[in-house]
Amino acid sequence: MSERPIKVLIAKPGLDGHDRGAKVLARGLRDEGFEVVYTGLRQTPEMVVSAALQEDVDVVGLSILSGAHMTLLPRIVEGLRAEGLDDVLVTAGGIIPDDDIPALTEAGVSRVFGPGTTIRQVADYIRENVQPRAEG
Amino acid sequence: MTEAAQGGSPERVETANEGPAEAVERGQALAERTRAGERRALARLLTEVENRSRAAEAALRILYPLAGEAHLVGVTGAPGAGKSTLVAALVGEARKSGRPVAVLAIDPSSPITGGAILGDRVRMQAYAGDPDVFIRSMASRGHVGGLATSTVAAAAVLDAAGFPLVFIETVGTGQSEVEVAAIADTTLVVQAPEMGDEVQAIKAGLLEVADIVVVNKADRPGADRAASHLRSMLTVGAQHDRAMGDRPRPKRPEVLLASGASGQGVPEVLASLDRREAKRRAAGTSGEADGARLARAEAQVWGILAERLRGRVREPARAAETKVVLRAVADHELDPYAAADRLLAALTDR
Numbered sequence A: 001m002s003e004r005p006i007k008v009l010i011a012k013p014g015l016d017g018h019d020r021g022a023k024v025l026a027r028g029l030r031d032e033g034f035e036v037v038y039t040g041l042r043q044t045p046e047m048v049v050s051a052a053l054q055e056d057v058d059v060v061g062l063s064i065l066s067g068a069h070m071t072l073l074p075r076i077v078e079g080l081r082a083e084g085l086d087d088v089l090v091t092a093g094g095i096i097p098d099d100d101i102p103a104l105t106e107a108g109v110s111r112v113f114g115p116g117t118t119i120r121q122v123a124d125y126i127r128e129n130v131q132p133r134a135e136g
Numbered sequence B: 001m002t003e004a005a006q007g008g009s010p011e012r013v014e015t016a017n018e019g020p021a022e023a024v025e026r027g028q029a030l031a032e033r034t035r036a037g038e039r040r041a042l043a044r045l046l047t048e049v050e051n052r053s054r055a056a057e058a059a060l061r062i063l064y065p066l067a068g069e070a071h072l073v074g075v076t077g078a079p080g081a082g083k084s085t086l087v088a089a090l091v092g093e094a095r096k097s098g099r100p101v102a103v104l105a106i107d108p109s110s111p112i113t114g115g116a117i118l119g120d121r122v123r124m125q126a127y128a129g130d131p132d133v134f135i136r137s138m139a140s141r142g143h144v145g146g147l148a149t150s151t152v153a154a155a156a157v158l159d160a161a162g163f164p165l166v167f168i169e170t171v172g173t174g175q176s177e178v179e180v181a182a183i184a185d186t187t188l189v190v191q192a193p194e195m196g197d198e199v200q201a202i203k204a205g206l207l208e209v210a211d212i213v214v215v216n217k218a219d220r221p222g223a224d225r226a227a228s229h230l231r232s233m234l235t236v237g238a239q240h241d242r243a244m245g246d247r248p249r250p251k252r253p254e255v256l257l258a259s260g261a262s263g264q265g266v267p268e269v270l271a272s273l274d275r276r277e278a279k280r281r282a283a284g285t286s287g288e289a290d291g292a293r294l295a296r297a298e299a300q301v302w303g304i305l306a307e308r309l310r311g312r313v314r315e316p317a318r319a320a321e322t323k324v325v326l327r328a329v330a331d332h333e334l335d336p337y338a339a340a341d342r343l344l345a346a347l348t349d350r
Helices: A020-031 A045-056 A071-081 A099-105 A118-130 B003-008 B010-014 B022-037 B041-050 B054-066 B083-096 B153-158 B177-183 B198-202 B221-234 B238-244 B264-285 B288-315 B316-330 B335-346
Strands: A007-011 A035-038 A059-064 A089-092 A112-113 B071-077 B101-107 B117-118 B133-139 B165-169 B186-191 B213-216 B253-255
Touching: A007 A020, A007 A045, A020 A045, A020 A059, A045 A059, A045 A071, A045 B041, A045 B083, A045 B133, A059 A071, A071 A089, A071 A099, A089 A118, A112 A118, A112 B003, A118 B153, B022 B041, B022 B054, B022 B153, B022 B186, B022 B198, B041 B054, B041 B153, B041 B238, B054 B153, B054 B316, B071 B083, B071 B177, B071 B264, B083 B101, B083 B213, B083 B264, B101 B117, B117 B133, B117 B186, B133 B153, B133 B165, B153 B165, B153 B177, B153 B288, B186 B264, B213 B221, B221 B253, B253 B264, B264 B288, B288 B335, B316 B335
Parallel strands: A007 A035, A007 A059, A035 B117, A059 A089, A089 A112, B071 B165, B071 B186, B101 B133, B101 B165, B186 B213, B213 B253
Antiparallel strands: none
């Protein structure tokens, strides 16, 4: 009984108001058969963590274009771990300089997707890396 | 594998290949932790319920007798009528008096890919930091009628978890997705002011099952007129009601004006919901509203019964016989009624 679709939270932490990319990705992942919870713009790390907990998602995908990723992303990962959600896959996308990626990986972001990434690549990455779920 | 993936919680690692007994044990543990107020356990349990797993069944055996205290409010209406915004405003209003509130928000699954966009939280994120507000999105997963198959069970879990008020927001519906009325104590239909004329108001369907109709976006032009159209068409006929006696008849809803976005009229909507709930409780099993609870019981048991029957017919031991019967129906050698009777008879004579 493994028909349960993978559940993904797409959130935009921080103050930038550009959510076209996040919406396109949400739509694309829907077409890939995922259940996508979309929370909209201007989310605080606490809001993202609370939504991930209540929705019991497998993946948190964070879109960020504001440059505040070094502050916000580690806080979200810490918040998830503090709630016991350390098995949730955390990915990020948007405008994130290559130089910052090692530090983000160190902080627990499993993958950073840059401009030009296709929806297929994101979907495949999630399918390959998501934690197996209990069934039965 | 990522660092996070390797670290995975013991909960998930242990359960990847569990047997039936372990699943039951895990379900029971989730039920206990949910009762103790652990939100993570509640969230995990809702996932099990959505998956209709063995663990969920074990948990519900514990939790169902503890439920029945909550006021289940179904919120339905056309896409874009403002259901989520109104629910968010009602949550805020209820929180003023300190009541914990839960929301189940259902959005449609794609019939093609099985995927879904669950977007109702967008309007409700203001309460993300409030531990006494629990919002859960559910994909309809192939169920039609505005709900998901496991919505009733999920509501029972939230009820047993101690939420006295549970909003069930349906998929954006058309004129006839009335299923929510069969499972909610109170059904609230949200209408946008541009609903049409008086003839729309007297069409059969959704408006017949409403306890309360809220004309939302009350700040828009035409809202007053829409409300008065609805009132004049929906609330008349008391004399005819009496003449109908015990025959089933549509409800006579209260019509209220509100704006989920500005908050106008929202306290009145909550007050109306509370009045109905108080009345239902006072009336006990003799009241008219008790019918909703019986209907809910029926919907649940019938659903599970049908599922179990289907499961039994598909058991490996019977698969061959079932296949023969289905083949005969496909070839028009056997009619489908006779086929169902034959499968049913095979179940009972052992």
